[in-house]
Amino acid sequence: MAFKSLDDLILYAQSRPKRRIAVAAASDHHVLEAIKRACELKIVEPYLIGESKEINAIAASIGLKSDQYIVIDEPDPAKACVLAVSLIREGKAEILMKGMVPTAILLKAVLSKDAGLRKRETLSHFALFQTSHYHKLLGVSDAAMNISPSLSEKANIIENAVDVMLKLGISNPKVAVLAPIETVNDKIPSSTDAASLTLMNQEQHITNCIVYGPLALDNAVSKEAALQKGIHSEVAGDADILIAPDLNSGNILYKSLIFLSDGKAAAIITGANAPIVLTSRADSEMNKLYSIALAAAL
Amino acid sequence: MAFKSLDDLILYAQSRPKRRIAVAAASDHHVLEAIKRACELKIVEPYLIGESKEINAIAASIGLKSDQYIVIDEPDPAKACVLAVSLIREGKAEILMKGMVPTAILLKAVLSKDAGLRKRETLSHFALFQTSHYHKLLGVSDAAMNISPSLSEKANIIENAVDVMLKLGISNPKVAVLAPIETVNDKIPSSTDAASLTLMNQEQHITNCIVYGPLALDNAVSKEAALQKGIHSEVAGDADILIAPDLNSGNILYKSLIFLSDGKAAAIITGANAPIVLTSRADSEMNKLYSIALAAAL
Numbered sequence: 001m002a003f004k005s006l007d008d009l010i011l012y013a014q015s016r017p018k019r020r021i022a023v024a025a026a027s028d029h030h031v032l033e034a035i036k037r038a039c040e041l042k043i044v045e046p047y048l049i050g051e052s053k054e055i056n057a058i059a060a061s062i063g064l065k066s067d068q069y070i071v072i073d074e075p076d077p078a079k080a081c082v083l084a085v086s087l088i089r090e091g092k093a094e095i096l097m098k099g100m101v102p103t104a105i106l107l108k109a110v111l112s113k114d115a116g117l118r119k120r121e122t123l124s125h126f127a128l129f130q131t132s133h134y135h136k137l138l139g140v141s142d143a144a145m146n147i148s149p150s151l152s153e154k155a156n157i158i159e160n161a162v163d164v165m166l167k168l169g170i171s172n173p174k175v176a177v178l179a180p181i182e183t184v185n186d187k188i189p190s191s192t193d194a195a196s197l198t199l200m201n202q203e204q205h206i207t208n209c210i211v212y213g214p215l216a217l218d219n220a221v222s223k224e225a226a227l228q229k230g231i232h233s234e235v236a237g238d239a240d241i242l243i244a245p246d247l248n249s250g251n252i253l254y255k256s257l258i259f260l261s262d263g264k265a266a267a268i269i270t271g272a273n274a275p276i277v278l279t280s281r282a283d284s285e286m287n288k289l290y291s292i293a294l295a296a297a298l
Numbered sequence: 299m300a301f302k303s304l305d306d307l308i309l310y311a312q313s314r315p316k317r318r319i320a321v322a323a324a325s326d327h328h329v330l331e332a333i334k335r336a337c338e339l340k341i342v343e344p345y346l347i348g349e350s351k352e353i354n355a356i357a358a359s360i361g362l363k364s365d366q367y368i369v370i371d372e373p374d375p376a377k378a379c380v381l382a383v384s385l386i387r388e389g390k391a392e393i394l395m396k397g398m399v400p401t402a403i404l405l406k407a408v409l410s411k412d413a414g415l416r417k418r419e420t421l422s423h424f425a426l427f428q429t430s431h432y433h434k435l436l437g438v439s440d441a442a443m444n445i446s447p448s449l450s451e452k453a454n455i456i457e458n459a460v461d462v463m464l465k466l467g468i469s470n471p472k473v474a475v476l477a478p479i480e481t482v483n484d485k486i487p488s489s490t491d492a493a494s495l496t497l498m499n500q501e502q503h504i505t506n507c508i509v510y511g512p513l514a515l516d517n518a519v520s521k522e523a524a525l526q527k528g529i530h531s532e533v534a535g536d537a538d539i540l541i542a543p544d545l546n547s548g549n550i551l552y553k554s555l556i557f558l559s560d561g562k563a564a565a566i567i568t569g570a571n572a573p574i575v576l577t578s579r580a581d582s583e584m585n586k587l588y589s590i591a592l593a594a595a596l
Binding site: 250 | 429431442476477478488514519526527542544546547550554555557558561579580
């Protein structure tokens with residue numbers, strides 16, 4: 001298993017038993033379109049939790065057949081989230097997906113101490129990119145959840161991303177911790193954090209990966225640029241995962257790859273006991289499908 | 299004059315009288331290669347200030363003829379910077395360029411209160427991008443100078459960028475102030491700064507442009523993404539200038555466009571009384587030439 005493209009990810013998800021996906025507040029046209037495609041490709045079997053009448057009406061309008069899904073009537077969106085989470089806790093589903101409900105409400109159910117899906121302290125957003133400008137798939141985190149992560153939260157963000165890569169068969173992934181420079185500068189906290197994370201990896205506090213930073217983005221993805229700067233880390237120019245300094249920079253990197261390059265992406269929330277799919281209306285149809293396939297492949 | 303590409307910028311610079319460029323600590327192979335190309339294209343006439351023997355030797359080795367430049371012998375790099383700045387103050391040169399000297403030393407000469415080139419409080423890095431993924435040239439600031447600019451520094455950064463666009467014939471440029479979201483959120487300072495800058499523009503504290511923010515990058519460069527979010531600003535999807543939240547994000551955006559997309563860039567330091575060219579070894583030959591052409595076009 002060595003994925004060269006996001007389409008490989010779909011093929012792999014298809015080769016495995018169907019995963020059961022619990023969609024909270026499922027009466028969302030865009031979400032059900034994506035679910036329909038994933039069902040057609042035999043990747044998932046959905047539980048659709050929410051206002052059952054609306055769900056059935058949307059399903060009928062887009063051609064999602066009633067024998068392809070199980071509907072659970074729960075009109076209250078917050079309760080629908082709790083119900084979806086409980087399906088995963090009970091082993092009845094493996095993937096959680098957000099429908100027509102604010103992210104904060106879904107995450108409240110996920111983070112509940114008694115009835116949630118907590119695994120690590122920090123949940124994070126992870127995106128897997130395919131672009132013609134890089135020689136392999138490229139993980140990027142965190143583009144959507146943690147505004148200004150502390151050092152320990154960054155360590156969690158790395159661990160969450162590494163977990164995904166390991167499950168995709170990339171052993172000992174190379175993790176580039178980004179900063180605007182490739183040297184440690186105490187006026188630039190992203191550079192000192194990167195140095196600390198590199199050391200935490202060397203000291204085996206962060207394991208199963210090779211962490212190196214600070215690296216400017218060019219040094220992380222271009223061997224030539226790294227050599228010109230005299231950087232000799234094996235991560236330089238060959239990163240599997242890019243860790244952004246914060247939400248400002250992670251979000252811009254993510255959107256730059258999609259809207260100002262030819263990037264395609266699969267994205268999930270990681271760090272809980274199940275992958276969480278959280279597509280937005282602005283995502284392309286393919287990117288939504290890739291996200292479900294990534295969750296199903298884990 | 300409506301530039302569709304960076305090659306247009308070169309043609310425009312060629313159509314004007316040659317600009318005199320003062321290169322501080324000019325004994326740098328890469329810098330002199332770029333100067334040679336700009337001379338061949340009849341864009342500039344260089345003063346090369348530094349160790350004259352070394353300069354002449356490098357020039358001879360790359361085929362830059364001795365009648366194409368004036369050399370001024372000043373082996374001390376800091377003094378070479380002061381001398382280069384004084385040439386501009388005396389009206390003998392219009393562009394300043396950094397050679398083999400740390401940026402901080404060049405900027406010290408530029409920022410000198412008595413003998414410098416100060417215009418605005420804040421100097422900033424401005425890059426003009428060409429990419430197949432956007433329908434026009436796109437300004438990006440600040441990718442290289444201001445680590446964590448305050449609100450008033452961001453206002454200066456906008457004004458510096460607008461000055462460039464106006465001189466390139468783009469009247470009333472559209473300025474998108476980036477954040478990870480398109481709504482104001484007091485936990486995300488880039489979003490509140492963006493809102494303040496928008497209001498400062500509406501109240502005529504920032505003039506000759508249309509400022510709008512907060513905009514996530516997708517909303518700034520894609521009309522479709524902006525409409526899906528219900529954003530109706532004329533800046534959305536049609537920005538001429540992107541203002542990054544800080545150095546982390548600006549640097550990543552700049553490098554993403556070059557190393558993970560097909561972007562080509564011209565870049566200068568703006569905000570002083572003359573454009574400053576500050577290419578790095580890692581820049582491509584063309585990007586160095588574009589940077590000189592941009593400075594010469596202003």
